[in-house]
Amino acid sequence: MKKRFLSMLLVVVLCFCAFAYAEEETATDFRSIPGYTCFPLVADNPETPGHFCVDCPMEWTGGDASEGYGVPTAFAADPNNLSHSVVITELGTLDQAIILLDDEHPLGGFLREGLNVIKGESTENSKILEQFDLHGLPATRVEMVGQGFEMIWISNPDEECYLLDWGIEGDLWYFMYPVDPDDKEYTQIVSGMVDSFTTTGIYTSIPCSIKEAPASDFIYTIDQDEVCIEAYTGEKEYVIVPDEIEGKPVTSMGNNAFYEKTVRCVTLPDSIREMGHHTFGGCAHLVYASMPESLEVLPDATFESCFRLRDPGLCDGLKKIEQTAFWGNNYLTELYLPETLEEIEDDAFAFCSYLGYITVPEENKHFQGNDDGTILLSADGEKLIWYSFMNEDKEYSVPGSVKQIYSGAFRRASLTGVTLPDGLEYIGYAAFENTGITELHIPASVTQIGIMQNVQIGEGTELTTAEYISIGESIKTIYGVPGSAAEKYAEIQHLTFVPEE
16 A cells, blocks of 8 residues: 555656646647637657547646656646546556566556556456446446555457566556545546547557448449548548448548547558548547558648657558648648658648657658658758758758758758748749848749648649649848849838849
8 A cells, every 4th residue: 555655646746846837848739729719638758659649628638748757648637627637557468567676666556556456356446437438448446445545447358469478468558636525627628638648659559349331331333343432421430441442442542531520539541552631631530540561652631730649650561642731730740751652742741740750761762851750851952841840050041952841841840040041933832931030141043932832722622733832921121132032022022122233
């Protein structure tokens, strides 16, 4: 009981000590997203990345607390009532083994009781209140007797788990939160956070208990003995698309196949070779997707407005990412490019406000990046595709080889100054949005500024092509050659234009 009390004390202290950090790093960012009532809460410590996501109320504050125990842990609390808080911890199979071998580990008492309660056995300190299904995952709610807390244990049982002899049957997660039966709003918030729990990533994506969706969950067509999924009509939030329907292979997805569905995780079979545009457009709850190995082109707006997306599941075999593929993916924080990728179109990462790192594999010969993964260019150096807000430099000289700066390329960068090279030809819209750059010298070689090409947002809207759209609201002065595109841009945007030879 002493160890159990110590564990509880450590968790509570951890919550309150990390409170100030979380308010600065996580909740404040997402409060800048108009219209949203919640933000995705995860454990994202680089050393112990979590593989879960929950919806946290926008007015709460929360963040990563993984350093406390060395396992993925996130917490959230109501800043107006610090007794209202939630801790979510992930215990993978290997983590469980390490904890069980350490008699002094502060999570040992929790884990041993958790392994009992998920089997339906109450303990002296954990009284089972209910067992239920959470999106295909077995869950157990328990009262922590006499301590004013409850826990919800969630398991992902794996019949092939090699630690069964230890009592470990698969991955575990737990929610821990104080009980306040007199505050119905708080109780509903906790219930909503639990209901929003989603497993993510390669580590554990689709719960083991989830089976392929039946053909009745789809509208589909058959042509030349091949099936095309036209629309998902089911109600499940975890979806495994079958590789065959009516004995025929599923080889393609139509336009808007999952458009604005409330799916959380979707796995597509490797039999799919083609997808239409806006496949997951408007899927605001989508956290994880698994793309087919046989897919070569990620089409226009595939993940448009999937603001919770953590992992798009890009597979080797992909050769091209089309424009607006990740438009508005506010919680896509990092991206690993496939070895096979050859082309990224302009606007692919538009409004990915928190995309911090893009990793280019050594085997990929079509793109180049810097050492810390905060700058992405084409291999020939002619296209500057993306510059991360995580890059702390205040001044940047665009390489002389660059001819095209993609739309939104420097969005939210901490830059206060940038030097553009002679030979630059194109600057996309919002290229310098939300930076500290107040003036820009645009060379005469630039002929296109503020270009928004072939953008289609929403089902049924028409493609739009426009130019001289703002490249950054902080820019007040343009230096350039009279009669050039720079002067015209300054005129249209009502900026000060300073002639240069």
